[in-house]
Amino acid sequence: MKRACALASLLLLSGCQRSQSTLYPKGPAADRIAHMSWLMLILFLAITAFMWILITWAISRRRGTLAEHEPVDVGGGQGWIAWGGLAFPLSVLCVLFILGLKLMASFPVHDSHHHDLHPTIAIIGRQWWWEVQYLGAPAQRFTTANEIHIPVGQPIDIELRSLDVIHSFWVPTLHGKVDLIPDHPNFIRIQADHEGVYTGTCAEYCGAQHAHMRLVVLAQQPADYDAWVQGQLQPGAEPATDAARRGEQIFMAGPCSMCHQVRGTLAGGRVAPDLTHIASRLNIAANSYPNNDAYLEAWITHAQSLKPEAAMPNLTQFNGQQLRDLVAYLRQLK
Numbered sequence: 341m342k343r344a345c346a347l348a349s350l351l352l353l354s355g356c357q358r359s360q361s362t363l364y365p366k367g368p369a370a371d372r373i374a375h376m377s378w379l380m381l382i383l384f385l386a387i388t389a390f391m392w393i394l395i396t397w398a399i400s401r402r403r404g405t406l407a408e409h410e411p412v413d414v415g416g417g418q419g420w421i422a423w424g425g426l427a428f429p430l431s432v433l434c435v436l437f438i439l440g441l442k443l444m445a446s447f448p449v450h451d452s453h454h455h456d457l458h459p460t461i462a463i464i465g466r467q468w469w470w471e472v473q474y475l476g477a478p479a480q481r482f483t484t485a486n487e488i489h490i491p492v493g494q495p496i497d498i499e500l501r502s503l504d505v506i507h508s509f510w511v512p513t514l515h516g517k518v519d520l521i522p523d524h525p526n527f528i529r530i531q532a533d534h535e536g537v538y539t540g541t542c543a544e545y546c547g548a549q550h551a552h553m554r555l556v557v558l559a560q561q562p563a564d565y566d567a568w569v570q571g572q573l574q575p576g577a578e579p580a581t582d583a584a585r586r587g588e589q590i591f592m593a594g595p596c597s598m599c600h601q602v603r604g605t606l607a608g609g610r611v612a613p614d615l616t617h618i619a620s621r622l623n624i625a626a627n628s629y630p631n632n633d634a635y636l637e638a639w640i641t642h643a644q645s646l647k648p649e650a651a652m653p654n655l656t657q658f659n660g661q662q663l664r665d666l667v668a669y670l671r672q673l674k
């Protein structure tokens with residue numbers, strides 16, 4: 341039983357690693373980076389094998405004692421050093437350097453070099469979450485957080501900005517890292533070749549909750565994606581139950597609405613994640629915890645335990661009924 345558990349957890353673990361591994365690319369950019377990594381790995385393995393062959397050869401060919409080979413300044417062997425120690429590694433490293441530069445130059449990161457960039461999404465790094473703005477015609481704009489939906493098989497240009505410190509956007513199965521730098525927009529072009537959920541994380545240390553600054557990319561069939569966009573464009577759902585109606589009142593009258601926005605209501609705070617469709621998202625707290633009743637209650641009352649130093653305070657002023665009503669309201673914001 342113990343062994344079965346260990347095996348299951350190992351499989352689970354390797355499953356997680358796969359979903360966030362550069363070795364399992366799921367888009368063209370990550371594919372090319374993976375090719376480069378494999379080329380380097382194979383090259384270095386070949387060179388290591390060759391070195392061991394040389395060492396074995398030298399050991400097996402050596403005759404007599406070490407003393408007989410003195411003095412060491414008899415010379416010889418400089419050719420090995422010049423060719424094997426200098427010329428060969430230098431040329432290999434030069435080739436890899438040029439290939440690396442070419443690969444990097446082919447990724448559009450600055451709009452001054454790539455005029456074909458047409459960002460349809462802007463991602464703004466915040467301590468410690470991702471604000472996601474869908475751009476486009478004014479009537480087609482909406483804001484969400486920590487979860488990026490894209491249509492499958494299409495290149496999507498994303499503008500990366502930061503409002504506080506330097507963060508780094510990294511979805512390993514789709515692309516390499518690109519930094520989000522204050523006052524200096526960068527760009528990334530991602531494409532997912534298959535439907536799926538691709539997890540990512542902030543890859544630049546940005547403070548206490550850097551490790552809890554995760555993101556999710558959902559690649560959907562174009563029809564599903566369009567349906568999702570239409571849903572996101574809608575204002576927050578009207579509460580249909582008594583509990584949700586009471587929860588909405590608590591949300592609007594209490595501190596929630598000062599920081600969070602629910603479009604179509606009086607809640608217009610812009611400093612914290614937009615909650616208009618919070619119930620449709622997979623996770624909460626920048627993908628640190630699952631989006632369910634229990635974690636929402638825990639997050640409202642004890643955010644500082646779940647994510648110390650995050651901007652979300654511990655809201656302990658609600659009684660049990662008020663807390664459940666509040667969560668009922670949030671859970672129907674689909």
Ligand code: CUA
Nearest residue numbers: 507542544546
């Ligand atoms: Cu944001 Cu690390």
